[in-house]
Amino acid sequence: MQLNLSLGALSKRLRFTLVVLFTAVFTILAGIFLSVSVNAQMSPAAGDATAFNRTSSAYEETPPNLVDWETEDHDLGDEVFEEAFVSTPGTERSGLGPTFNNASCVSCHIRNGRGMPEPGQLLLRVTDGEATAQQTTTAKADILNNAPPVEGLGNQIQDFSIVGETPEAKVNILWQENAGTYADGTPYRLRSPQFDVILANGESLPDTVQISPRIPPHVYGLGLLEAIPEADILALADPDDRDGDGISGRPNRVWDEQTQSVTLGRFGWKANSPNLLQQSADAYLNDMGITSPLFPAEDGSTEIDQEKLVLAAAYAQTLAAPARTLMDNPQVQQGEKLFADASCTACHVATFRTGEHKYPALQNQEIHPYTDMLLHDMGDELADNRADFEASGQEWRTPSLWGVGLAQTVLPYSGYLHDGRARTFEEAILWHGGEAEMSKVAFETMSAEDRNALVRFLQSL
Ligand code: HEC
Ligand code: HEC
Ligand SMILES: [Ca+2]
Ligand SMILES: [Ca+2]
Ligand SMILES: [Ca+2]
Structure with a gap:
């Protein structure tokens, strides 16, 4: 009796152990099978600098091919990017304001994704539409002349x-x-936004002030865009539309503070910034009220040093681009074909090869960013009617589309287009006009099945 009991107990325990063991083995095998089949559907977006993660942390990955010193820069940059500044003097993080839009980089670029059209995230750039052009004598004054500042407001609210x-x-x-x-x-x-701006003195912003609303764009994959050889971007420009396809595309030319010269613009919604270092210094100054060696105060003083500025840029430079997914899905494949048939690829150019970069991991990679880095006239409805260096009030730089399919996974309700007006990919496409009018019409006249396939393709990016 006693013996039987203990045998029974033993076999029960044995059975339990076996069940646990089988479950564990099954889970591991299923995991391997799943990850293999999921990976088989994924494809690199940026060669060795691709991150194979399609979860809500997809935009926070570094290129797997970074070497130790590059990873170290990234990690230090990560801290700088998250640093919330304060007004009290005497700390590492002093210097916020006196006026600002937000207190840290990450508060606008949440999880490195695009932002929302809300105060604290959306910026208004402003220009005095009535200012008469100044007589200029230098290349710098000449190129800055296109966007005369508004008295009391400067170029940003x-x-x-x-x-x-x-x-x-x-x-x-x-x-x-x-x-x-x-x-x-x-x-x-x-839906489209209207802006009701009440100045500090209680008055409305005069109608003569041109305003350009902009939501924070995503900040991953940017080092790779910085590494595209300038000649390859310029080769795509067709300012006079010589090939007669209705699409021109031209580079923005902007002021480079470091080299003190006019150069190709790459970053910002109008390609208004030449590189990530200057874009970061611009963000510190205009978005946070923090002076730096690139943009010091009038008396030459600065609130952050060169090291911190370089690290902020390093962070954006060393963020990977997420892998594409669902490569074997027939609907996605059909959508990719429609994307080409509707001439989306005329601006959202699929492939480049990167050249030189400060971070060797980014060099010589085949990348699929789906942008030509050029300005296009997108029609009246998207126009902000405000020039930005050589970009006109109708022109916007083609945004990259890699990783765009993860936008809502990373930050639900984040918007598309420069002011975040589009809530869905369908809406983003329907706002296209100007040079992209024919693409828009192609989409509007597709069957529901084809429209869904095209959207599914965008979701796979
Ligand atoms: C108040 C919100 C806000 C803050 C704070 C902010 N940004 Fe931005 N960021 C933006 C907006 C809006 C744009 C687009 C600007 C434009 O089109 O000119 C942008 C653009 C960028 C870009 C270019 C993206 C691209 O695809 O072209 C980079 C890089 C960037 N920011 C980095 C930073 C860094 C680094 C900091 C902190 C020092 C920072 N940002 C702080 C709102 C913000
Ligand atoms: C003439 C060039 C051009 C063509 C053709 C074009 N686009 Fe665009 N696309 C742009 C520009 C420029 C923007 C940004 C406009 C803005 O923000 O106001 C944009 C924005 C987008 C966005 C939103 C991206 C973001 O980051 O918010 C999506 C999605 C998009 N395009 C998809 C498409 C699809 C799909 C097609 C084809 C049906 C297409 N585009 C055709 C130039 C083009
Ligand atoms: Ca300050
Ligand atoms: Ca201002
Ligand atoms: Ca053309």
């Missing part, structure tokens, strides 16, 4: 301030909705 100071204005965003229909009769709705 800072709608926050440190305690004891007054924000430059209060910005209210009002949405206007319009209805439309696809060729097959399916209805859609589009």
Whole structure:
């Protein structure tokens, strides 16, 4: 009796152990099988600098091929990117304001993804539309002349301030909705923002001030875009549309503070910044009110040193681009074909090879960013009517589309297009006009099945 009991108990324990063991083995095998089949569907977006992660942390990955010193720069840069500045003097993080838009890089570039059209994230760049062009004698003054600052506001509205100071204005965003229909009769709705800007003195912003609203773009994969040889970008420009396809595309030319010369613009919604170092210094100064060696105060003083500035740029430079997925999915394959048939690829150019870069891991990689880095006239409805260096009030730089399929996974409700007006890919496409009018019409006249396939392709990026 006693013996039987203990045998029974033993076999029970044995059975339990076996079940646990089988479950574990099964889980491991299923895991391996799943990851293999998922990986088989993935494909590199940036050669060895691709990150194979399609979860909500997809935009925070480094290129797997970074060597130790590159990883070290990235990790130090990560801390700098997250650093929230304060107004109290005497600390590492002093110097915020007096007026600003936000207190850290990461508060606008949340998980390195695109932002939302909301105060604290959306910026308003401003220009005095009535200022008469100044007589200029230098190349710098000449190129800056295109966007004369507004008295009391400069070239950007800072709608926050440190305690004891007054924000430059209060910005209210009002949405206007319009209805439309696809060729097959399916209805859609589009919304666009209007800005009600109340200045510190209680008055409304005069109508003569041109405003350019901009949400934070994603910041991953940018080192690779910085590494595209300039000649390869210029080779795609067709300013006079000589090939007659209705698409021109031209480079922006901007002021480079480091070299003190006019150079190709690459970053920002109008390609208004030449490189990631200057873009970072610009963000410190204009978005956070922090002077740096590149943009010091009038008396030459600075609130951060060169090392910190270089590390902030290093962070953006060393973020990987996420792998594409669902390569074997027939609907995605059909969508990719439609993307080419609708001439989306005329601007969203699929492939480049990178050249020289400070970070060797980014060099000589085949990349698929889906941008030509050029400016295009996108029509009246997207126009901000404000020039930015050589970009006109109708022109925008083609944004990269790699990783765009993960936008809502990383930050639900983040918007598309320069002011975040588009809530979905369909809306983003339906706003295309100007040089992209024919692409838009192609989409509007597709069957519902084809529209879904095209959107599914974008989701696979
Ligand atoms: C108030 C929000 C805000 C803050 C704070 C901010 N940014 Fe940005 N960032 C933006 C917006 C908006 C743009 C687009 C600007 C434009 O089009 O001119 C941008 C653009 C960029 C770009 C170029 C992206 C591209 O695809 O062209 C980089 C890189 C960048 N920011 C890095 C930084 C760094 C580094 C910091 C901190 C020092 C920072 N940002 C702080 C809102 C912000
Ligand atoms: C003439 C050049 C051109 C063509 C053709 C074109 N695009 Fe674009 N695309 C742009 C530009 C420029 C923007 C940014 C416009 C803005 O922000 O106001 C953009 C924005 C987008 C966005 C939003 C990206 C973001 O980061 O917010 C998506 C998605 C997109 N395009 C998809 C497409 C698809 C799909 C097609 C084909 C049906 C297409 N585009 C055709 C130039 C083009
Ligand atoms: Ca300051
Ligand atoms: Ca200002
Ligand atoms: Ca052309």
